[in-house]
Amino acid sequence: MTFAPADAVYIAPRSSQSKPDETQQLLRAFWVSLLAIFVASAPNLIDPFIRHDDYPALFGEPQFFWGKTLQEGRWLNYLWHLRGIVTPAWLNFAAYQILWALLAAALAVAAMGREGHPWFIAALALFILGSAPATLISLWFSTLLPGLAIVALYAVLGCWLSQRSLRALLPLFVIISFWAYPTYAFILLAVCLMRTKDRSVVDLLRLMLLFIGSFAAAVLLTYTINWYVHGIFGVLLADWREATPASGLSGMIANLPDVLETFRLLLAINSYNFLPAGYFHIGLLIVATGVMIKHAPKEALYLHAGLWAGVALMVLQSLKLGVVVPPRAFSFIWIYYAVIVVRATAMLSKNHNLAGRLMRNCTLLIALSYLLQTFFQYTAYHPWQTETRLFAEKLRRLDPAIERPVLVYGDVMALDSAKAVSLQRDLGLTFRIQQLTGHKVVLCHSAPKACTDIEQTRKDEGLPPAWVTTVEDDKDEKRLNGPFPAG
Incomplete structure (x- = not known):
């Protein structure tokens, strides 16, 4: 032909x-x-x-x-x-x-x-x-x-x-x-x-x-x-x-x-x-x-x-x-x-x-x-986009007024979706959530003291606890779990 x-x-x-x-x-x-x-x-x-x-x-x-x-x-x-x-x-x-x-x-x-x-x-x-x-x-x-x-x-x-x-x-x-x-x-x-x-x-x-x-x-x-x-x-x-x-x-x-x-x-x-x-x-x-x-x-x-x-x-x-x-x-x-x-x-x-x-x-x-x-x-970028978008939808329902920060425990780079897109830095999640919801995200894996300080400060000031998200195994895959209140 x-x-x-x-x-x-x-x-x-x-x-x-x-x-x-x-x-x-x-x-x-x-x-x-x-x-x-x-x-x-x-x-x-x-x-x-x-x-x-x-x-x-x-x-x-x-x-x-x-x-x-x-x-x-x-x-x-x-x-x-x-x-x-x-x-x-x-x-x-x-x-x-x-x-x-x-x-x-x-x-x-x-x-x-x-x-x-x-x-x-x-x-x-x-x-x-x-x-x-x-x-x-x-x-x-x-x-x-x-x-x-x-x-x-x-x-x-x-x-x-x-x-x-x-x-x-x-x-x-x-x-x-x-x-x-x-x-x-x-x-x-x-x-x-x-x-x-x-x-x-x-x-x-x-x-x-x-x-x-x-x-x-x-x-x-x-x-x-x-x-x-x-x-x-x-x-x-x-x-x-x-x-x-x-x-x-x-x-x-x-x-x-x-x-x-x-x-x-x-x-x-x-x-x-x-x-x-x-x-x-x-x-x-x-x-x-x-x-x-x-x-x-x-x-x-x-x-x-x-x-x-x-x-x-x-x-x-x-x-x-x-x-x-x-x-x-x-x-x-x-x-x-x-x-x-x-x-x-x-x-x-x-x-x-x-x-x-x-x-x-x-x-x-x-x-x-x-x-x-x-x-x-x-x-090839759909896994990351989909997972972060679903996470953002949950966060918007729980905190539409953007009153609490989000603390992420675990290595973001270990997420299967992050590996699928060859994520260069864990900051990609921080900026992505800011883009989708406007929430401040703190990565506890790379800044553990910052997360500890935020949790303690909010507790001392009587503020609602921060939202916590973890990187966990889910059917042999690393996924984001949360958000849920700290403590």
Whole structure:
């Protein structure tokens, strides 16, 4: 069975595209992307799962994010915490997914718009949307909203602006996006690389120097702001990263295992822990690159220059700082991979042959299968969402006026639902209950003295006892038991 028709798939490139044409292409691609991402993320739309350190952005509490300005240089995100407007989680997640759909559509038009055929544009947009690292990082949707908006804006401008104007704006957008998430800059570079018309080695060197200079300026400005505000010129990595900064070549060599672990995790994530699929992607990238080298060698050079420049900077960070870079930071790799594969597919489709048909079918199968995996990934958070929601409903019935705190005895991380979602910190329960009911939650496993003091204080002052919840075995499963009055 052939998913992509053998005829009428490819339209020869037109010499020029008017802005209205590209606007129409962008709108069509956006509606396709929006429908696809809303279907793929449907399990997480109504009550989205939130990582514990994304809650300060949801609640608009900048004091809990202040440390990340020094530890990660996230100044744009900090300003977002100061907005003074709190919107529900479902709305923030929906807005994030809309921006992600817009970015995928704009990238697809930027890469494929010259062919003028909607099939390739839609296929590339769907391919990009299925990125596993992008799905992982979407759980920080409230924090990353402004940064994703900046990147999406630049990609949209890339569909309309001239090459010169786009490059003139690159330093500004790199600096601003760096203050949201550093690897966003590599997506901005991809837009510039794809929209270059007259390609040459000299032009590529100029563009790469412009990007590297912009990235260096972003780092320098971040360090300067930290020096002015915190009194420290640089960023201090948080203790939980267990960094081993290298002071010389020997230290960087000692950090090589961190680089290997970084790419091992990335391969596992991109293949959903099915390693043959990961090797298949590597093989497909090599084949697609070979096709591009044959039909458009300069374009292949441009795309791979952007891809490997990003990889090199991430490897350098891992070697220098001695940290394992999380897979969610590598969304840009999947974007470059998708563009290379679909561009190669378009080139093979110029002639109605078997190779073009096979590549079209392969492209569509990858795109749809990874969107299906995205759907299943979002369903994985249901155990935690369901258990905490049921607990919150009990608490609301018992204490609708929010008059008593909640004391949780036992290790929250031992809950089966917490393990199912790979809960990073037990604080996730504290913030989750605050989100659902507004109750203050104290974790007695990590703060036993605080629980003892609260119980004694309320007893001495004649106040109703706090609510107690325990982590207990229930039919060979660890579940939340309660709430019930202390004592």
